[in-house]
Amino acid sequence: MATSGRRPIAIVTGASAGTGREIALSLGTAGYDVALLARRTAEMEAAAETIRADGGDALILTVDVRDAAALDAALDGFLAWSRGRVDVVVNAAGYTGPLSPPIGEFSIDEFDSTLATNLRAPFIVLSRLLPVMRKAGAGRVVNIGGNHGMRGRAGRSSYSASKWGLRGLTRSAALEAGPDGVTVNYVAPGPIAVPRMKANWRRLAEQRGLSEEEALKAYVADMGIPLERPSEMEDIVAMILYLVGEGGRNITGQELVVDGGATL
Ligand SMILES: NC(=O)c1ccc[n+]([C@@H]2O[C@H](COP(=O)([O-])OP(=O)(O)OC[C@H]3O[C@@H](n4cnc5c(N)ncnc54)[C@H](OP(=O)(O)O)[C@@H]3O)[C@@H](O)[C@H]2O)c1
Known part of the structure; x- marks a missing residue:
């Protein structure tokens, strides 16, 4: 995006692993200075080094996003580093929460923890950074939801x-910030081939006595994905780069589903 000659500034939550890390690195390659936020410092340090080696600046913010006060303090640190500027916000930190038990078989604390990570944290980030963008008259926000925010699923x-709630936050923020030139969108991935998911598919292969390729095929069939493949991280990153680039300037409040058609 146009930033009068200076390097644009992005902040990415969940930047220590998986898709968030890939987004941070891609924004660095695209010419952004990037703040990386998550709990694992060492993993972010490696990504920050790559961004710096490419000529960009990078800041590491080590914080558990479920701790509202600590997250707020980290955002203070971010605004001090960025001299009160921010062009792009990507809320990618996410947690799946209890994975199989039905309602009634997991605790309220576990429910709260999922909501605090996936919904309250993006709200806290927006509370601090949306006013900054609105005052500047420009900015792009991308909230990473999931296709389970577009449909229900047992377990x-x-x-x-949490992901459904994030859609409501996205649309409302888009309505509030639109008149000030700020876009707010929601990207809904289906299964992404991140290291965590690949480990799940390897476990599935062992449990069912299948090759990894057969296990992935079975998983894709179970998920009912018409394009018969999970997303790669690049598929999600490409959508985010589109939304924060020139092509995204008139897109706001939308849910962009990148799931091979699984929610059709
Ligand atoms: N992978 C998929 O198949 C898939 C599908 C649909 C949607 N998504 C969504 O896409 C986003 C990225 O998922 P992913 O699978 O690529 O990531 P991942 O590999 O599971 O990594 C999750 C990231 O979120 C951070 N995070 C989690 N809890 C946190 C906390 N309490 N405080 C601070 N950071 C926290 C982790 O950092 P630390 O552990 O260092 O804190 C890590 O950087 C998430 O919002 C996820 O819900 C993923």
Whole structure:
């Protein structure tokens, strides 16, 4: 995006692993200075080094996003580093929560923890950074939801509720910030081939006595994905780069589903 000659500034939560890390690195390659936020410092340090080696600046913010006061303090640190500027916010930190138990068989604390990570943390980030963008008259926000925020799924109630809630936050923020030139969108991936998911598929292969390729095929069939493949991280990153680039300037409040058609 146009930033009068200076390097644009992005902040990415969940930047220590998986898709968030890939998004941070891609924004660095695209010419952004990037703040990386998550709990694992060492993993973020490696990504920050790559961004710096490419000529960009990088800041590491080590914080558990479920701790509202600590997250707020980290955002203070971010605004001090960025001299009160921010062009792009990507809320990618996410947690699946209890994975199989039905409602009634997991605790309220577990429900709260999922909501605090997937919904309250993006709200806290927006509370601090949306006013900054609105005052500047420009900015792009991308909230990473999931296709379980577009549909229900047995055994995913807290996750689905949190991602569904994030859609409401996205649309409302888009309505509030639109007149000030700020876009707010929601990207809904289906299964992504991140290291965590690949480990799940390897476990599935062992449990069912299948090759890894057969296990992935079975998983894709179970998920009913018409394009018969999970997303790669690049598929999600490409959508985010589109939304924060020129092509995204007139897109706001939308849910962009990148799931091979699984929610059709
Ligand atoms: N992978 C998928 O198949 C898939 C599908 C649909 C949607 N998504 C969504 O896409 C986003 C990225 O998922 P992913 O699978 O690529 O990531 P991942 O590999 O599971 O990594 C999750 C990231 O979120 C951070 N995070 C989690 N809890 C946190 C906390 N309490 N405080 C601070 N950071 C926290 C982790 O950092 P630390 O552990 O260092 O704190 C890590 O950087 C998430 O919002 C996820 O819900 C993923």
